[in-house]
Amino acid sequence: MSGVMGEDSLVPRARSRLPVVCTGGLGLLTLLFAWLLDSDKFIERTGMIAFCITVERFIHSMCLFAEEGLFHSKQRYRGRINEIFQTCFRGHVILGMCAIFLMLKLQWSFSEEQWSTMALMCAVYLLLKCLGVLGPCPVEISEICEMKKMNVAHGLAWSFYIGYLKFVLPGTFLSPLHCETILELLLVRRLILLPLNAKVPFKPEEEDTNVVFQENLPELERDTAGVRKRSYKNSVYKIIQNNEAFSCVLEYATPLLTLYQMSHESSAGFGERERKQQVLLFYRTLSQILENSLECRNRYRLVLLNDEHTGDPHYLSREIIQHLKQQDGEIHMDHIQEPPNEVQPVPEEGPIGNINGALRANFPEDPVSSNPTLMFSQPQSLRSEPVETTDHFNQPNARRWD
Incomplete structure (x- = not known):
């Protein structure tokens, strides 16, 4: 039971998926704009850019794999190469490399100018990654830490x-x-x-x-x-x-x-x-x-x-x-008017009944009063097995099951 005055203005809430939705929406709008500008070469340029990004991520993962495999294999991974591989290579990078390999097998060719452009894009990406320009911002780091506990x-x-x-x-x-x-x-x-x-x-x-x-x-x-x-x-x-x-x-x-x-x-x-x-x-x-x-x-x-x-x-x-x-x-429970023909509670047996009896002894109920008497049960663990303590309603028309 946590009660904080002005909690909403102090305690930070968990971050939502708004950045992901906004990024996806802006990405789709940008793709539509690029297609309207040059629809003839849209598919070719999109494939080339996806090719470059996949290769860039694969090269960076290879660098991480070299560091972990050469200097941290025994201490961090107990010499298991498969764990090092799973840690350094994300699933989409592997799928992307498989798609590139399939494209090359099907003799998907690029011109020399396109190869030069892709090489330049990879070089710029790796340098910016090395300098930390493409690293996560403090908000992203905080979100990752909160999400991963x-x-x-x-x-x-x-x-x-x-x-x-x-x-x-x-x-x-x-x-x-x-x-x-x-x-x-x-x-x-x-x-x-x-x-x-x-x-x-x-x-x-x-x-x-x-x-x-x-x-x-x-x-x-x-x-x-x-x-x-x-x-x-x-x-x-x-x-x-x-x-x-x-x-x-x-x-x-x-x-x-x-x-x-x-x-x-x-x-x-x-x-x-x-x-x-x-x-x-x-x-x-x-x-x-x-x-x-x-x-x-x-x-x-x-x-x-x-x-x-x-x-x-x-x-x-x-x-x-x-x-x-x-x-x-x-x-606190406010007193309420007892509805007519209210069924009186059946006396309970055992420790709970003893406490109820003690309460009735200390606070006797006025027979003329219409206010119900509150009955409190002894605190028990919520994981205890449920015990039936009440009978069926003692109403004249109530249907009983034998």
């Missing part, structure tokens, strides 16, 4: 989820000391803070005095990576505003510390602008991962903190309370 933020988000959140989120509940009702005990209010500047304080109260530490929750332990009973501990904080107090499990996303420290290491090649982009990409990736996780869904809230709040000593507490109220509003 090759960014620093992708790795950090997956590491944060698999190594920590996947284990901690399903097992964290508020302590009974912080809950006044059973409903509050069942609803986990856990906030994960992500500052845009990636600057994570050691203690939240250093950023805002309205955030007060209460106590640590019981530790969760598991054996991992050779460490026996590695412990995971979470803290409960009280946020105070206008004589109101709100309690929640609060923590910063620790991988942002890595991004912050990388931006201060010259060898990392990671500036402030790149750091902010990676933080936003980290937020987007982590949101997608957690939303698709059955164990973690609805057990968290990501809070993206804007770093343009200098001079406001209580910015953090206001943001936290705003998100807590928004979360309560999403969970």
